[in-house]
Amino acid sequence: MRRNLSKENLGKVRLGKSGLEVSRLCFGSLTIGPLQGSLPLDRGAALLRQAFLSGVTFVDTAQIYGTYPYIREALRGYKGDRGDIDDVVIATKSYAYSAEGMREALEEARRELDRDVIDIFLLHEQESEHTLRGHREAFEYLLEAKAQGWVKAVGISTHAVAAVRAAAAMDEVDVIHPLINMEGIGILDGTASDMLAAIADAHQAGKGIYGMKVLGGGNLHAKAPEALAWALAQPHLDAIAVGMQSERELEVNLRLFAGEAVSEENWQAVRGRGRRLHIEDWCTGCGACVPACPQGALRLEEHAVVDPARCLLCGYCSRMCRDFCIKVV
Template sequence: MGPLGANLYPEQGAALLLSAFELGVNFIDTAEYYRNYAHIRLALQRFKKPESIIISSKTLAPDDRSAAFAVEEARLALNRDMLDIFLLHEIRNRSDFESRSGAWQVLRNAKKNGVIKNIGISSHSAAVVAAAAVDPEVDVIHCMLNYTGVGILDGGVEDMLAGIALAKANGKGVYTMKAIGGGSLMNQAKKALTWAFAQPLPDAVAVGCKDKTELLTNLGWLHGEDPPEAEQCRMLSRRLIFDDCHACGACVKRCANGALTLSEDGAVWHEEKCLFCGYCAAACPWFCISFA
């Protein structure tokens, strides 16, 4: 619902979240980068049992200072003394995890001091999930999983499922992302979502929705029904926009999915490979990339 997606106003987002809470949804996946804390805070203020809602957030922080800021920002913005779950966002590989050790240390200290209840990582990589599955300090793993394997790095669906099984055997919480491949499986959304919901191991599936029609469709499929609202769901037709590109290549380097290449005129977007994760936009030093 934030600027990377439907770009709802906080009032609109809060109304949608309240509808979800009333229908039994009790788990929210968010991130510093998603810029939707205001939507969540407003919904929690208006909900009769705000403490029953579990919130998982995450930070792209590369170091200790930015991680400490991210934790405090989340606590203030979400109006929570203790965060339920806070993750290092998008660990790409082992060296990425090692280079962010200062940020990880901040999360470890915050857990020790009762500021965060559970810490962990999010990743698109099956190899990272397998490593996190045996790391005793990781409580929660948020990982990429969809039935075609689109977007899974360092392996495929079976590798990711094996990592999830190992994590669960070691007592960790696991919730999955990108069941519809960030939109690339939207034309087979029912199949993709029902497959994700049917997986026995993950504790939850993070599914986005921008209006009540999508919410009711998602919930109908979760419950094995054929919701009439599904007929009215519009195909997502999102795209990336490049404004005044300086052709520096930073976004191309940042995209792990090969969805960007560089020409003399600037970045070139390959829609068929794009997962709409938004990481390229965060990497652009000139703020050239936006979503429409």
Template structure:
């Protein structure tokens, strides 16, 4: 598995990383046996990069990767915006992965310079932890072109985890070219880039090779995270990243959907949680527009009635 250095961070990562959202409690809630099997398959295929988040409830995946490779590159992120919430999130990440440092810690799902400024207390805390040796680099994740552009004003942002794929699926505040230019400009400044949603949250699975070839063709995308939940998926994606033959690998992937159950009380918490504006109230019913949905599961975590399911 080819490795790249993430911008000026000095951190060397495999071009394919294991995204843990899929196996975490928000989505599949995979068993410990499955997590162990999938992480071992990643380790054996040379994947040294794993991504999680406070929200995903998936730190078990990160911990298993670290058990297999103590130098594994671990990234996580949090919505924390002030000092107490940032400290809590950061300490929880260290405790849960059972290591005294984390490689990359990000502000989760930032939208613009305003939201970055609104999280300054959290950012300052992460930078303080970096100085103290508890984190190697700091940055943000985003679905927005505007946010990637805004990082020109914040030299503290060393890593960006942006949404990008060959069709531009899920980019709503600009075109694919706008996103490419913004990411390339950040990369040219030495910012490390690892992409998310290269399969559009499952919507681009019909041509996985095209999706992988696209990110591999962009030198400024140093690595890409893919959520994987079976050994076959690891084999399949590794083969795609290495230009190998996938014809004999049976990695059948179900196209998932989000469902809202009958007991919904129409509180609209899910509408606010959806970064894609994919949920709306229509004729007294919550409706999801599939063409916009990235299957990120954020709506499910916002629903206190537990009526959003993904399968």
């Protein structure tokens, strides 16, 4: 990184009524792990460590991401501003729906992260009040774990407006991690305006809010300056998770979140990174994306398949995917 920015420039914010203080820039670790970037352990851990040293004290992960080893290695021997690794707040998530499944997920996180207490534990990708009821047993376990002191805050992550509204009405929810970007890419049941209205109500109810997918899963990479500026201007987003894979990307984000200018050279370097269309293995093969591709780059087998020679990374297909399976990475 060309120069270190002052940690004071990033500052910290309070995550709703959770009592947790975090940097507004949250390191979204999905991009360094096996589901996306597959960075070597030492390289991914070094990038995280550089983020910590630069004032990023908030990391987002999940049981499914496979990034616990990176975070653990990055924290090995690290001493934050308070003299211990508790300077870094870690949020993780699990799809578990039973008490036993969530117990195993929590124990895995504590073991693999080498932390007795997990700062934030969320139900992963909730869609509605109905989904929350279906995961109630797992959520009750998280509440018990919080009472025991094993978890500091609990809540949900979601791509749906309905789930934000349902969680906002639940006193037990501390933190909500919603999908939000300026074009509404990936929102299951509404527009960006609909999601912002739900986020505002949840924030008013005291929920800590940290946004995800502000670059639309990579589909807004060509509009990154505009998309990030838009997200930073939203008053009800306490923090924003951004995926990063390089020191250059980290530097750009540090400058943006610190209110500093980003050189055109840096923007061009970040935008010029090799990218590809990634289709998640949970694609159901509905086929809605195929006719949306103006280049004829998609075909349907058991699930959607992309022809890299035809794909222009326009992201039009991603807007048709209800399950947000398609990303530019």
